[in-house]
Every structure is written in C-alpha cells, then in structure tokens.
Amino acid sequence: MRGLKRNKPVQISDIKIIDKDKSRKAITAAALGNAIEWFDFGVYGFVAFALGQVFFPNASPSVQMIAALATFSIPFIFRPLGGIVFGAMGDKHGRQKILAITIILMSVSTFAIGLIPSYASIGIWAPILLLLCKVAQGFSVGGEYAGAAIFVAEYSPDRKRGFMGSWLDFGSVAGFVLGAGVVSLLQLSLSEAAFLQWGWRIPFFLALPLGIIGLYLRHALDETPVFQDHSEKAVTSTPPVGFKHIFKNYKRSLLVCVGFVLATNVTYYMLLTYLPSYFSHNLGYSADHGVLIIIAVMIGMLFVQPVIGALSDRYGRRPFFFIGSLALVILPLPAFWLLSTNTPVMVFLGLLGLGLSLNMLIGVMAATLPALFPTAIRYTGLAIAFNVSVVIAGLTPTITSALVEITHNLYVPAYYLMVFGCLGLLATIAMPETANKPLRGSVPMASNKAEAHELLEEHHDRIEERIENIDEQIASLQIQRQKLANQHPQIN
Secondary structure (H helix, E strand, C coil): CCCCCCCCCCCHHHCEECCHHHHHHHHHHHHHHHHHHHHHHHHHHHHHHHHHHHHCCCCCHHHHHHHHHHHHHHHHHHHHHHHHHHHHHHHHHCHHHHHHHHHHHHHHHHHHHCCCCCHHHHCCHHHHHHHHHHHHHHHHHCCHHHHHHHHHHCCCCHHHHHHHHHHHHHHHHHHHHHHHHHHHHHHHHCCHHHHHHCHHHHHHHCHHHHHHHHHHHHHHCCCCHHHHHHHHHCCCCCCCCCHHHHHHHCHHHHHHHHHHHHHHHHHHHHHHHHHHHHHHHHCCCCCCCHHHHHHHHHHHHHHHHHHHHHHHHHHCCHHHHHHHHHHHHHCHHHHHHHHCCCCHHHHHHHHHHHHHHHHHHHHHHHHHHHHHCCHHHHHHHHHHHHHHHHHHHHCHHHHHHHHHHHHCCCCHHHHHHHHHHHHHHHHHHHCCCCCCCCCCCCCCEECCHHHHHHHHHHHHHHHHHHHHHHHHHHHHHHHHHHHHHHHCCCCC
16 A cells, blocks of 8 residues: 555664673763852852852842752753753754753863853953853753763663653762762861862862863763664755754653653752751751761762662662652651751751652663653753753752741742642653663664574554454454444445
8 A cells, every 4th residue: 555654663682781791981071060050059059159259249048059059059040041942952963062062061061160260350340251152051961961861861771761761860969969978078177268269169160170071971972773773764845843843742651751850850959959058057057067968868878879870770760750759748848847956966867858759860861861752852842841840950059948937937039849749640640651662763672692583572462462462453343333234234
C-alpha cells in the first residue's frame, strides 16, 4: 500500500551496546558541570549576608538579605531564554558542543563575581555588575541541566539509567557541599572584617579551575550514541520542529516535567539556599550551629543518592516520586518545628527529614525527565519545561524571606513546601513509568551482548502483549456489534 509507513522489526544488531568507559566519562563530565552550577548556589546562599553588606551597605539588615537573595532569584527569569536558545541548538547540532559552551559561560560568570569591587569603591555599579554576572549565569544554566541530564540518559543502558542518572544530582549536592564547606572554613578561619573585605571572594575564584577541568572532560567526549543514530537517520529535507508543535503534541510531558521540577527545585532552593540565611537572620543561630548541620545532612545525601537511583531501576521511578512528594506534604511542619528548637540533635532530625524527601526526588529526576520526550525535540522540550519551572522555583528564597518578614510567621517556608508537594503528587499520577524502557523514539540500549538479547526478548514480549490487547478489544467490539445487530435486524 502506497503511503503506508512500514517499520522495520528490531533486530539484535539494532540494539546499542554502550561502552562502559565512555559512559563513565560522560557521567563524570556532566556531573562536574552540575557541580559548578550548585557550587555557586551553595556559595551564594552561604555568603548572602556578606553580599548584602558589601553591595547594599545603606539598607537595613532585613532589606540587605532580601536584596541579596533577590539578586540570586532575578537571573532565573533569563533561564527560559537560555533554555530556548541552547535547547534548539542542542537538538540541531548535538549535546556535546552545547554543554561545552554552557560550562564556559557558567564558570567565567561565577569567577567574575569575585572580581567586582564593593559599593564603597564604585557605588551603584557594584550591584549592577553583580546582577549582570548573575544574568549571564542564568542564561548559561538554562541549557546546562537539561543538556547534562540528556547527555547521561543517552549514554546509559536502559536497565541502569536510574543509577547512572542519579550521579548527575550527586554532582549537584557535591558542588553545594564543596561551596558551603569552603565558605564555612573561611568564616571559621578569618575574622568577620577580613571575610567581608576579601574572604568572600575566594570561593567564586575557585569556579574557574573547576570549569577548565569540566571543559576538558566534555570536549574529549564523543557525541551521544542516541543523537548520532538520530542524525544518521534524519531526513535532511524535514523542516525543524517548532515550539507550537511541541506545545500542541507534548502537553502531558511538559506538564509532568513542570510539576516534578517545581516540587524538586523548590525543596532544593529552600534547603540549600534559603535555610542558611533563615538560621542566621530569623533564628539567630551562629554560623557553626545550623550551617554545619546542613553540610552534614548534604554529605549523607550523597551516599543515599546512588542507592535510590539503583532501586528505581528495579522498582520504577513513580514510587520514589510519590514518596518524595508525599513527604513534602507531611514532614515540613514538624521539620520546621524541630529547626526552631535550637537543639543540634533536633535541628539535625528536621533537616534529615527534608533532605531525605529531596533525595527521593532528585535520585530519579535526571533519569525520568529526558525519557518523556523523543530524540528530535528532547533538548528543546526538556529545556523549556525545566527552565520555566525553575523561574518559579528560583524565587523561593526571595518569596519566603519576604513572607516571613511580613507575617512574622516562621512556618511560612513549611506551608510553601507543602503546596509544591501536592503539585508533585499530581505530576506523579499523570506520569508514565519510564524505568527499564528505551528512550522515547530510540532503540533499546544494553551494557553487553547478553543483556541485548534479553532486551530483544522483552521487546518482542511487549509487542505480543499489545497484539493480545488489540485482539481483546476487537473481540469486545465484535460482541458489541452483534448485540446492536440483534437489536436492529433491519440494519444488519
């Protein structure tokens, strides 16, 4: 029949065998980029009080804190623009080239913050330059996480995608811990005057050598096998897919992605960026009280992260999204009560509850989100959904700090988390299970030949199951037809 699209049956030769060394290098390169992104978040969150005094010296302490956190949040507005630009480029030119560009922009803009003179030296230009550096960060980061998650997903075997993807956010937490640790070490070893004068700059300078290492690793890697296969099979005359097509045909994927990213990243920014300021400014804790406990909890999260990723390969992604989202509904109120007790053990337990809730989400996010979109639009679709969500999530420190100042209610952050936990539950209901399945529109990928044969057998079993379901539907329709025919014999 003319015009009928015929799909060639999947053969053992079609299943991709992923090189283990290349896969490990891809994960390392992607995770290091994420580490740089969250290194800046950790540093910025822990030095927000200092930046408020350096760049907004004439304001009150409360306004200084809000202004510093607003400078952190405003650049998130530019992330969707970066996502649109880098997403389209990534789907057209490949993932590896774009990730090399984003890591350069991220590391240079973070390094530049450390070079900005204080307000006392150059006046209003100091906060303006700070904002410009943060805007450059926001634009570059717009293509970073989506591209890194896709890079890892397209380099991972189907049965290990959860475990492999979990290392991406392992890099995020590790970057935060490194940034927060460096700041804490400087605060403990320097006087307050020395830290405010020059000490706060040192962590930002460290971003440049980290970026050089990350650039070297990313530049040395080949393009992902999934994108290479897609490029070879793509018809050059086919016009590129526009944003209208994506919004029209992938609404469910976009909405699910938005829900998960909001639930996850609101918790991220609440725990890692806002709480250090919450401890010092609102609860009056010393730097070594709450902050060091946060670092301890984050270090614990590092060890939990790969375990959750591996378990999701066995039990599926949805159970972990459900548990994590439900925990955000139940735990925030008791957690924030524990945080306010001024008892190290109680504070630790409160942070532990929030940290484990976050673990459940980030442990499976990087493996899940790329699987929601087909290869041709994977970078664009994920970048748009992710970064639009992050605009809202990135406002978390500013909104919560302002609401606490206005209402004088220390439980506002808890209520904030509960709202987005409910959103995560809705997204879980709507999401398809992606564990142990090929990426959308891609052939199966395996670790070795034996696994490839198993995947082929599973593929055939799924086809047989679909055929059986269709046969059952046909039989049911035939019964319905016969009933109607018996009721209206004149028509039959």
